Each structure stands twice: as structure tokens, then as C-alpha cells.
Amino acid sequence: xxxxxxxxxxxxxxxxxxxxxxxxxxxxxxxxxxxxxxxxxxxxxxxxxxxxxxxxxxxxxxxxxxxxxxxxxxxxxxxxxxxxxxxxxxxxxxxxxxxxxxxxxxxxxxxxxxxxxxxxxxxxxxxxxxxxxxxxxxxxxxxxxxxxxxxxxxx
Amino acid sequence: xxxxxxxxxxxxxxxxxxxxxxxxxxxxxxxxxxxxxxxxxxxxxxxxxxxxxxxxxxxxxxxxxxxxxxxxxxxxxxxxxxxxxxxxxxxxxxxxxxxxxxxxxxxxxxxxxxxxxxxxxxxxxxxxxxxxxxxxxxxxxxxxxxxxxxxxxxx
DNA sequence: AGTGAAAAACAATGGCG
DNA sequence: CGCCATTGTTTTTCACT
Numbered sequence: 001x002x003x004x005x006x007x008x009x010x011x012x013x014x015x016x017x018x019x020x021x022x023x024x025x026x027x028x029x030x031x032x033x034x035x036x037x038x039x040x041x042x043x044x045x046x047x048x049x050x051x052x053x054x055x056x057x058x059x060x061x062x063x064x065x066x067x068x069x070x071x072x073x074x075x076x077x078x079x080x081x082x083x084x085x086x087x088x089x090x091x092x093x094x095x096x097x098x099x100x101x102x103x104x105x106x107x108x109x110x111x112x113x114x115x116x117x118x119x120x121x122x123x124x125x126x127x128x129x130x131x132x133x134x135x136x137x138x139x140x141x142x143x144x145x146x147x148x149x150x151x152x153x154x155x
Numbered sequence: 156x157x158x159x160x161x162x163x164x165x166x167x168x169x170x171x172x173x174x175x176x177x178x179x180x181x182x183x184x185x186x187x188x189x190x191x192x193x194x195x196x197x198x199x200x201x202x203x204x205x206x207x208x209x210x211x212x213x214x215x216x217x218x219x220x221x222x223x224x225x226x227x228x229x230x231x232x233x234x235x236x237x238x239x240x241x242x243x244x245x246x247x248x249x250x251x252x253x254x255x256x257x258x259x260x261x262x263x264x265x266x267x268x269x270x271x272x273x274x275x276x277x278x279x280x281x282x283x284x285x286x287x288x289x290x291x292x293x294x295x296x297x298x299x300x301x302x303x304x305x306x307x308x309x310x
Numbered sequence: 311a312g313t314g315a316a317a318a319a320c321a322a323t324g325g326c327g
Numbered sequence: 328c329g330c331c332a333t334t335g336t337t338t339t340t341c342a343c344t
Binding site for chain 1: 158160168171172173174175176203204205206207208209210211212213214215217218220223225242245246249250251252253254255256257258259261264266268269293295296297298299300301302303304305306307308309310
């Protein structure tokens with residue numbers, strides 16, 4: 001999928017990932033385009049999958065999610081089938097916000113968000129560790145989050 | 156800030172973080188509420204800060220961001236001033252999507268997104284390591300991302 | 311490539327049960 | 328809280344550069 005983006009498209013994407021509630025007219029004003037062009041370009045970017053979706057960013061603390069943890073997981077004797085089961089499981093777990101396979105000594109890095117430490121303990125001890133494939137789990141708790149915007153550096 | 160949320164609010168929040176482009180009528184249909192009530196509740200949730208903002212989720216690969224890395228940073232002799240400088244810097248870096256202070260042997264965990272390994276190298280060697288406060292940096296590259304939705308587990 | 315204006319869709323309020 | 332009607336925005340389409 002090779003898509004040519006001009007500088008208007010990039011500016012539009014930057015504006016939308018910053019604030020998708022802005023009207024086409026408002027965005028047009030900031031990037032120097034008419035509302036109708038913003039609409040047309042936006043639709044093209046949605047159609048070709050560059051814009052994946054629109055979502056509301058919620059306030060975790062206000063909703064009681066006070067614990068964020070990074071959980072490093074090391075797998076044991078790599079049976080293909082057990083590793084697949086593990087991946088399916090973490091993908092399906094709602095508390096797992098991110099799951100990546102890493103280079104280095106840790107096979108997987110999970111970002112987990114829960115209401116309290118008890119819930120984290122339950123996830124590690126009752127869900128992750130019982131998995132056949134899992135050999136070792138190491139959790140680090142985020143004491144403070146300086147930044148969590150997950151915005152692409154389009155600038 | 157103590158806010159009472161009933162099950163309609165929770166369902167509404169779940170629907171909005173899943174897809175904020177849905178119309179109030181569509182959301183109302185899925186959560187069992189009229190469009191006008193969805194509108195009223197949504198506004199209240201925006202006003203009291205439970206809904207922070209609306210954003211477009213973009214496709215990183217389509218935009219050329221092929222490298223995601225987790226960078227663990229250990230600070231040296233903790234001069235308060237140097238640590239503050241470090242925090243200000245990572246917060247201002249657009250390539251840093253997340254920055255957390257952690258429990259354990261690593262002081263900070265950064266999630267970095269860039270176009271190629273060269274850009275990652277530049278960030279580590281030319282931006283992070285020259286910082287006074289930084290003693291040690293260890294990067295792990297995400298070879299595969301299974302999940303990256305950053306949705307709160309409201310279910 | 312782009313604009314501007316009309317038409318269609320939608321959000322937001324208020325009143326009533 | 329549902330329903331309905333109204334009002335004002337906003338999106339989208341169309342004609343025209």
C-alpha cells in the first residue's frame with residue numbers, strides 16, 4: 001500500500017489525532033483549506049486505512065484505574081502451539097492495553113491497566129503464570145506517568 | 156472528584172472509546188438509550204473530565220513508522236535539577252509516546268516510535284545519553300505488536 | 311489541484327409523559 | 328428516562344473554477 005500524501009494531508013492527520021472533535025471548518029482554518037476539501041481528504045484517508053478509527057480518550061484515574069504496570073514475560077521451551085495460545089490469551093485480555101514481542105532477554109512486554117494491585121496480582125498469578133508457555137514474569141509498576149498520548153510524531 | 160456513574164454511563168464510555176465516530180442515535184441503539192439521552196450524558200462526561208478528548212487513531216505502518224522501541228533509562232546520582240530537566244525533555248519529545256517512572260531497577264520506561272533504526276539511534280545517542288542525569292539506557296525493539304489499543308477495561 | 315453555496319444529516323434543547 | 332419537535336451546526340454533494 002503506497003499512498004502519496006501531500007503536506008495538507010499530513011497537517012490534517014496531525015490535527016485529527018490531536019483533536020478529532022474539531023469541525024471540518026475549524027480544521028480547515030488551522031491548516032489553510034476549505035471545509036469541503038477537509039471533508040474530501042478526510043474521507044480518502046479513512047477509505048485507504050490511514051485513519052483507522054476515532055476514539056474517545058478517557059481519564060483513567062477518574063474511572064478508578066490507578067495502576068499501570070509493564071509486565072515482561074519470558075517463554076520457556078518454545079512449543080509453537082503454546083506460544084500461540086499465549087498470544088491469543090493476552091490479545092483477548094481487556095486489561096492488556098499493549099502487547100509486543102521484543103528483542104532482548106524478555107520475549108513479551110505487556111502494558112496492563114487495572115484498578116488495584118490485587119487485580120494485577122490476579123492477572124499475573126492466575127492468568128499469565130498458569131500458561132504452559134510462560135516461564136518467567138516480571139512486573140514493574142508505573143509510579144508516575146509523565147506522558148501517555150500515543151500520538152505519531154508527524155511534525 | 157467523586158462521580159457517580161451508572162451502567163448506562165459505563166456502556167456509553169465503552170462505546171465512545173471503541174468508536175467515537177458513531178452518531179448518538181447509533182450509540183443509543185447499542186446501549187439501549189435514546190439519542191437525546193446519549194447527548195446529555197455525553198456532555199456531562201465531557202464537562203466533568205471523564206472524557207478527555209477525541210482523537211483519530213492512525214495507521215503507523217502506512218505512515219512509515221515501522222520502529223517501536225521500549226527504552227529503559229536509569230538515572231545517576233539523582234540531582235533533583237537534572238532529573239527535572241530529563242523529565243521536561245522526554246515530555247517534549249514527539250517520538251516519545253509514553254514515559255513512565257517505574258518501580259524496580261530501571262527508573263524510566265519510554266515508548267518511542269520512529270521511522271527507522273537510525274532515528275532510534277539518534278534519539279538514544281544524541282538526545283538521551285548526553286543528558287546529565289542519564290546513567291544508562293537500554294533499548295528493546297518491538298518486533299511485532301499484537302495489541303496496541305490502549306483501551307480501558309470498562310467491561 | 312481548489313472554492314463556495316445548497317441540501318442532507320446530525321446534535322443539542324426544551325417540553326411532556 | 329423516552330419521545331417528539333425545533334433550532335442551529337455541520338457534513339456532504341454539486342456546480343464551477
